Amino acid sequence: MINIQSLNKNYGKQTVLKDINLSFKSGQSIALIGPNGSGKTTLIKIILGLVIADNGSIYVHEKDIRTGPDYRREIGYMPQMSRFPEQMKVFQLFRLMKDMRPDVPEDKYDLTLYESLKIDKIKNKNLGSLSGGMKQQVSAALAYYFNPSILILDEPTAALDPLSNEILKTKIRESLTQNKLIITTSHILNDLEEICNHVVYLIEGKMTFNESIEALKEKTSENKLNKMVVALLQKK
């Protein structure tokens, strides 16, 4: 579904991503982890076309992302910090987004998160007046709204309350059974453990390991994701 080939990115002299090669398939739920500043968000932004790579190429559904923005129809994105136009009301945001996505017919909308997170209750509020967690809820509902086959979630659970957190995780697990591809970054490994079946670890822009959780379990004979990561890092 997503194919990344020898990707490099520098901000000035600072190397952010160095020779990344990755291949993600449908049905995979990727935990993209690594210390702060390891390039996780940059990688995600490059996939979305928000940041432009220095060299290397990315294919989404066999299509080079440099050929045009249409590949983004398949991607639902939940940013790390949800920042919306302050003056806009929640319902206006959804109206705007529907307006921008004429390619998705109305009966294809995925309203489950919109309903279970009760976005309808806050639809007349200004986006600027929402708390960080509420913005994340709106953002999560929006990422799923147009029924994408790929979901990219950047720190989705950090600001959410326990209940919304569970709702989102249930939704992620459910979308795995529908053969979607999910890429999640987070520092809360306990959350990731419940929803991911594959781990990609970045350190200083370099891919340190890229394996399924099953394989990691065998390698490290640990059961918890955080222990596996620690064990692997100590080996290196």
Added chain:
Amino acid sequence: MQKICFNIIYDLLKNKAILGYFILLSMVGWGVFMLESQPEKALLTLLQITLMVLPLITITFTTIYYYNSNEFILLLLAQPIKRGALIIGLYTGISIAFSGAFLLGIGLPLLFYYPGIESISLITSGVLLSLVFTAIALLISTYVSDKARGMGIALITWAFFAFIFDGLLLLFMYQLADYPIEKPVLMLSFLNPVDIARILVIMKTEASAMLGLSGAVFQNFFSGITGSIVSVLVMILWIVGPYLMAHRKFLRKDL
């Protein structure tokens, strides 16, 4: 692209700053004609205001608006929308809002009290200036990612075109007063869109008679139809040039 453009205009209409700008222009526009019995003088007052206030407000507001739209831009670019379409939509939306405010605020009273070639040329200059300074503001804000620095550069740019440039030009003329410098000065004034707008309007009014001998070269050039066409063309270059640079930068910018 149209959808983005409509959304920007809709957003701007809700914005109090653009409404304030329109009210300010209307008050000045109607007020000057009510206070001044000679419409010719009123037009010159409006010209001065157009040349000073319009660039200042257009450039600062557009710069602020771009930085404040960062979220909006990120939100839309995560959707299947071309970057090119977004920046064109942004530019068109802001330009329509500013030119509209000027047309309604200053244009209406001008046409009402003083319909004639002078008013038409002032209205044309005002609209062109709005387009020029919106483009320059976009150029600044796409190149400078820091908001405070961007605003600073926008203000310096305004000051440069509003009076620093003229000061330098005067210095140049004063130093070389013994030589026939009318032609070079004419060329140099094309480097400043505010000057082009000023000359374009003044040459249409009787005030041009007071420009003296060196003014005759200007008079010859600008009062004719070629002069008007050339100055409008140069103004269009001042719109297209900065806009295209901003467009190019926006296409390959990290957001």
